[in-house]
Each structure stands twice: as structure tokens, then as C-alpha cells.
Amino acid sequence: xxxxxxxxxxxxxxxxxxxxxxxxxxxxxxxxxxxxxxxxxxxxxxxxxxxxxxxxxxxxxxxxxxxxxxxxxxxxxxxxxxxxxxxxxxxxxxxxxxxxxxxxxxxxxxxxxxxxxxxxxxxxxxxxxxxxxxxxxxxxxxxxxxxxxxxxxxxxxxxxxxxxxxxxxxxxxxxxxxxxxxxxxxxxxxxxxxxxxxxxxxxxxxxxxxxxxxxxxxxxxxxxxxxxxxxxxxxxxxxxxxxxxxxxxxxxxxxxxx
Amino acid sequence: xxxxxxxxxxxxxxxxxxxxxxxxxxxxxxxxxxxxxxxxxxxxxxxxxxxxxxxxxxxxxxxxxxxxxxxxxxxxxxxxxxxxxxxxxxxxxxxxxxxxxxxxxxxxxxxxxxxxxxxxxxxxxxxxxxxxxxxxxxxxxxxxxxxxxxxxxxxxxxxxxxxxxxxxxxxxxxxxxxxxxxxxxxxxxxxxxxxxxxxxxxxxxxxxxxxxxxxxxxxxxxxxxxxxxxxxxxxxxxxxxxxxxxxxxxxxxxxxxxxxxxxxxxxxxxxxxxxxxxxxxxxxxxxxxxxxxxxxxxxxxxxxxxxxxxxxxxxxxxxxxxxxxxxxxxxxxxxxxxxxxxxxxxxxxxxxxxxxxxxxxxxxxxxxxxxxxxxxxxxxxxx
Numbered sequence: 138x139x140x141x142x143x144x145x146x147x148x149x150x151x152x153x154x155x156x157x158x159x160x161x162x163x164x165x166x167x168x169x170x171x172x173x174x175x176x177x178x179x180x181x182x183x184x185x186x187x188x189x190x191x192x193x194x195x196x197x198x199x200x201x202x203x204x205x206x207x208x209x210x211x212x213x214x215x216x217x218x219x220x221x222x223x224x225x226x227x228x229x230x231x232x233x234x235x236x237x238x239x240x241x242x243x244x245x246x247x248x249x250x251x252x253x254x255x256x257x258x259x260x261x262x263x264x265x266x267x268x269x270x271x272x273x274x275x276x277x278x279x280x281x282x283x284x285x286x287x288x289x290x291x292x293x294x295x296x297x298x299x300x301x302x303x304x305x306x307x308x309x310x311x312x313x314x315x316x317x318x319x320x321x322x323x324x325x326x327x328x329x330x331x332x333x334x335x336x337x338x339x340x341x342x343x344x345x346x347x348x349x350x351x352x353x354x355x356x357x358x359x360x361x362x363x364x365x366x367x368x369x370x371x372x373x374x375x376x377x378x379x380x381x382x383x384x385x386x387x388x389x390x391x392x393x394x395x
Numbered sequence: 396x397x398x399x400x401x402x403x404x405x406x407x408x409x410x411x412x413x414x415x416x417x418x419x420x421x422x423x424x425x426x427x428x429x430x431x432x433x434x435x436x437x438x439x440x441x442x443x444x445x446x447x448x449x450x451x452x453x454x455x456x457x458x459x460x461x462x463x464x465x466x467x468x469x470x471x472x473x474x475x476x477x478x479x480x481x482x483x484x485x486x487x488x489x490x491x492x493x494x495x496x497x498x499x500x501x502x503x504x505x506x507x508x509x510x511x512x513x514x515x516x517x518x519x520x521x522x523x524x525x526x527x528x529x530x531x532x533x534x535x536x537x538x539x540x541x542x543x544x545x546x547x548x549x550x551x552x553x554x555x556x557x558x559x560x561x562x563x564x565x566x567x568x569x570x571x572x573x574x575x576x577x578x579x580x581x582x583x584x585x586x587x588x589x590x591x592x593x594x595x596x597x598x599x600x601x602x603x604x605x606x607x608x609x610x611x612x613x614x615x616x617x618x619x620x621x622x623x624x625x626x627x628x629x630x631x632x633x634x635x636x637x638x639x640x641x642x643x644x645x646x647x648x649x650x651x652x653x654x655x656x657x658x659x660x661x662x663x664x665x666x667x668x669x670x671x672x673x674x675x676x677x678x679x680x681x682x683x684x685x686x687x688x689x690x691x692x693x694x695x696x697x698x699x700x701x702x703x704x705x706x707x708x709x710x711x712x713x714x715x716x717x718x719x720x721x722x723x724x725x726x727x728x729x730x731x732x733x734x735x736x737x738x739x740x741x742x743x744x745x746x747x748x749x750x751x752x753x754x755x756x757x758x759x760x761x762x763x764x765x766x767x768x769x770x771x772x773x774x775x776x777x778x
Contacts, residue, residue: 187728187732188728188731188732189728190724190728191724210731210737211728211731211732212731212732212733212734212735212736212737212740214732215731215732215733215734216734220732221732223729223732226729227723227725227726227728227729229726229729229730229744229747230747230751231746231747231748231749231750231751231754232743232744232746232747232750237730237733237735237743238733240735240739240743241730241733241734241735244734244735244736245734248734280747281729297733301733301734
């Protein structure tokens with residue numbers, strides 16, 4: 138049985154249909170890339186899977202680990218091991234990164250039947266993961282994402298993922314706004330989490346992230362549907378011929394160019 | 396009008412029953428009481444009291460309880476030249492009433508050049524079933540530095556009518572904290588008036604958590620090169636009513652003032668914020684910023700917020716802004732997407748909104764205790 142099984146998923150925002158029948162099956166241990174031009178529905182798919190109430194699911198089913206994912210509250214999805222790395226991480230003044238992450242981790246651990254981590258063990262874990270992400274430890278005591286640079290925010294997302302150890306990680310345009318060094322670090326952090334128990338969905342417009350996070354499968358999304366699926370070579374094909382090569386219109390022409 | 400005079404009638408017998416005091420205080424009392432009789436309790440026809448109906452206070456007829464100070468001493472010459480000189484009883488009937496019942500005064504005197512590390516703490520604990528008129532006079536000498544924490548609390552139904560006057564000398568640094576934790580049934584009316592000297596730095600932090608009906612009047616008159624900070628936090632629920640009126644008077648040039656008042660409203664609570672900033676003709680190069688932010692957690696809570704700028708100088712910078720909003724949906728989703736439950740996430744964001752003001756408190760022990768109080772307050776619904 139797949140870890141994630143999406144069947145004929147339809148979703149709208151307001152009266153506009155954005156997802157028009159998505160089918161996707163993801164097994165543990167696999168990394169799937171979802172590519173597509175702006176407006177194709179990539180980010181909507183990521184947010185719908187995480188439970189964002191802004192979008193209304195109007196049809197189809199999503200089964201996660203045998204459960205009806207769409208019936209679960211966002212926090213329950215997270216507690217069951219789903220993680221979304223946000224395209225635009227939210228700034229939350231007044232809540233320290235440390236407090237936030239400890240509360241999140243201990244809630245998730247409780248669901249998994251594990252003991253809550255005390256301050257000492259938590260700090261050790263956090264230090265180790267920050268090192269992996271080459272992050273300044275001072276960021277821990279700062280309010281969540283507040284005053285962080287674009288790159289720091291993206292690192293913070295992957296750092297959170299490393300601490301929370303999800304079973305299904307969805308990375309929404311994690312590469313946007315990153316310079317090449319930051320991209321390498323972020324990709325390194327993601328790769329360190331790859332394993333037979335964990336699945337990842339990497340949502341990206343550009344191929345360049347996939348040079349560092351090599352996917353097992355690539356899907357091309359256009360106008361709310363997956364129009365083509367293949368192996369990692371599909372991403373390379375896209376880099377060479379662009380979305381236009383697949384007959385897809387894209388307002389940004391330089392697909393794959395850094 | 397009969398109703399009003401009857402309400403004042405009860406105070407007349409209280410007034411005449413007072414024990415005798417030094418002649419200069421007796422004169423003050425009489426002048427103030429006469430003024431109170433002339434003014435009467437304000438009605439909502441009075442612009443200053445438009446949103447706050449004090450008739451429950453006027454009707455309550457509490458007997459006046461005399462404050463008990465731990466070690467009373469006669470007032471010296473210093474206080475005599477300052478007492479009742481700043482909080483004007485000819486305008487505000489509650490200040491007049493407080494002055495009419497002048498008896499014990501808590502006096503804080505810090506000599507010039509003295510730097511106090513530890514805060515001076517004054518706690519007023521109300522007598523249940525009574526009206527109390529706490530009076531505080533804070534005299535800070537030139538270049539002296541200190542923090543004062545005033546705490547108001549009590550149990551049951553009562554009326555606190557407090558007046559605090561502060562004189563900060565030239566170059567002084569004075570941080571004033573007022574923690575209002577009155578009982579849920581209490582009436583609390585308070586005036587804080589500060590006279591701030593040249594190049595002095597004055598801050599007022601007003602934290603209002605309790606009380607059924609609360610009115611705070613906070614005023615500061617600034618001199619040349621004075622810097623003033625007015626921070627406030629009010630948290631109301633149920634049928635609580637809180638009214639904060641502030642007046643920053645830039646009387647001289649090169650002054651700066653920063654004002655940030657934040658409110659959290661739940662239930663059917665009603666909050667009022669009125670922030671007046673006066674820039675006198677003389678007060679060129681004034682830099683003033685006023686912000687009032689309100690987080691409204693229920694459909695039935697009401698906020699009335701109003702800036703009042705009276706700018707008579709032409710070379711100044713004054714900005715003001717007010718916001719009224721709910722918890723941010725994106726922030727809520729972000730927290731929930733990390734496994735934090737919906738109610739917990741709401742509590743955390745509400746706490747964070749208040750934390751912004753608590754973070755500005757420089758007295759660590761006070762900051763810690765407030766953090767604890769707020770944390771409990773916002774987590775009681777989360778579990």
C-alpha cells in the first residue's frame with residue numbers, strides 16, 4: 138500500500154477551480170518532484186495536502202497511511218508525520234523559534250507514543266540539526282521567522298523538518314530565493330533525511346534544485362492536472378526544451394536557468 | 396439632575412466626617428470638594444466620557460476607607476510644594492474627589508543624582524465594600540534614575556480612585572509601571588500625571604487586567620529635549636469595560652514621544668482608547684508616534700479608538716495609527732501545520748500579541764511574573 142494515494146483530487150479557491158483531477162501515488166522511500174509553470178496548481182496541491190482551509194476540496198480522495206487525510210485537521214496531519222516546508226514561511230513576532238519548535242516536537246512525539254524531550258535533550262538535538270543546516274544558533278531565540286532573510290527562512294523550514302522527522306515531507310518551492318550556496322546547504326539537509334521510511338514531494342518550478350535533490354519520479358503539472366510523469370530524466374528534458382517543449386505555456390521562459 | 400445631587404449628597408456626609416488635618420491640606424480638600432460638587436460625576440454627554448458610563452460608580456455609595464500606610468510620617472516641605480499641582484482637580488471630578496479625601500500620601504523622593512538599581516514597589520490593596528482614594532507623589536531629582544511599580548488589587552466589590560503625580564527633574568530617567576489587577580467586580584478610576592524636565596526620559600507602562608469598569612487617564616507634560624514613552628496593555632473579557640485616555644503635551648521643542656497601546660478583547664468587553672497629542676506652538680522639532688492595536692477575539696466585543704492630534708507648531712513629525720483585527724489566519728495555519736492544536740495555536744498567538752508590550756518592561760522580576768500571569772490567562776482555554 139502506498140503511503141500517499143491521491144485520486145481525482147479537485148480543489149477550488151473562491152469559485153476558481155485550481156486542481157482539476159490529480160492522481161498520484163507515493164511510496165515510502167520515494168522522492169517525487171512536481172514541476173510546472175506558475176499557476177499550474179503546484180503550491181495549491183502542497184497546501185491542500187497540509188490542510189489549508191483557504192482551499193475547498195470539491196472532489197476526489199487522499200489516503201495517507203490508510204487514513205482519510207482530507208478528514209484530518211492540519212495539526213493531526215502533522216502529528217501523523219506530514220510536513221509542509223512553506224514557500225513563504227510565516228513571521229510570528231512574539232513567539233520564539235525555540236518555544237515553537239519544542240511545543241511542536243513534543244506534541245508530535247506524544248502522538249508517536251514517545252516521551253516529551255526535556256530542555257537539555259531538546260537543545261542537544263536542536264544544536265546538531267542547526268549545524269547540519271549551517272544556521273546561526275542565535276536564530277533559536279528570535280521570534281519565528283521574524284527579521285530572517287529569505288534564505289534564513291528557507292533554512293529554518295528544513296531545520297524544522299530535520300527536528301520533526303516527518304514520514305511525508307512536502308517541499309513547496311524551497312529553492313525560490315536561495316543563492317547557490319544556500320541551495321546546496323538546504324539540499325544537503327534534505328538529502329540527509331532521505332531514507333526508506335520517508336517519502337518526499339518536491340514542488341519546484343525549476344530543474345536546478347533537482348540537480349541536488351535527485352528525484353525518483355518527476356511529474357509535470359499543467360492547469361491543475363498531471364500531464365506527464367517519468368523518471369529523473371524528465372526534469373532534464375524540461376531543462377533543455379522548457380515547458381513549451383511539452384506544449385505548456387509558461388510566463389517565465391528561462392526554465393532551468395539559474 | 397436630582398439623581399446627580401443625591402449621589403453627591405452621600406459624599407458630602409463622608410466629606411464632613413473626615414478627621415482634621417494640617418491647614419494647607421484642609422484648604423486643598425475643601426477647594427477640591429467644592430469643585431467636585433460643581434462638576435458632579437461626568438455623563439456620556441461629556442466628550443471626555445462619551446464611551447464610559449460611570450453611573451454604576453455614582454450609584455454605588457461606598458463608604459470612604461482611609462488608607463493605611465505601613466509607616467506614616469508627616470509630609471515634609473518637598474511634597475507641600477508639589478502635591479495637587481499637576482493632576483488638575485478643576486477639570487476631572489475624580490481627581491477632585493480624590494483630592495477632597497486627601498489623607499495619607501505615598502511619597503517617593505529620590506535625591507538628585509541618585510541611581511536606584513532596584514525598583515520601588517507600591518501596592519494598593521483595596522478594602523472590600525469601600526471607596527479608596529490612593530494618592531501617590533513621586534519626586535525624582537535631576538539626573539536621578541529609578542523605576543516605580545504601582546500595583547492595584549483587591550477582592551470583592553469596591554471603588555478605587557487613584558491619583559499619582561510624578562515630577563521628573565532635568566536629565567532624570569524614570570520608568571513607571573502600573574499593574575492593575577483589581578477584582579472582577581471592582582471599579583477602578585486612576586489618573587497619572589507626569590511633569591517631565593529638560594532632557595529627561597520618562598516611560599509609563601500601564602497593564603490593565605482586572606476590574607469591571609476601568610478608566611485610566613495618563614498625562615505627561617514634556618520639556619525641551621524630553622523623551623517620553625507610553626506603553627499600555629489591556630486585556631478584557633466578559634462584560635469588562637476599560638477606557639484609556641492619554642495626553643502627551645509637547646510644551647517645548649525637540650521632544651520625542653512614542654506611544655504603543657495594545658488591547659485584547661473577548662466576550663462582550665468594551666475598550667476605549669483616546670490618545671491626545673498636543674504640540675504647542677513653541678515645540679518645534681517634535682517627533683511623536685502613536686499606535687493603538689487591538690486584537691478582537693469575539694464578535695460581540697467593541698473597541699472605540701480615537702487619536703486626537705492638536706498640532707500648533709509647523710516643523711514637527713507626528714504619526715498615528717490604529718488597527719483592529721482578528722488572529723492572523725496564515726499564522727494559525729503555520730502553527731497548526733507543525734502539530735500545534737488549534738486552541739493552543741490561538742492562545743500562543745494571543746499571548747505573543749501581548750508579549751510585545753511585556754518585552755518592553757525593564758524590571759526583570761515584573762516581566763517574569765507578568766509573563767506567567769499572561770501565559771496562564773491564555774492557556775486556560777487551551778487544555
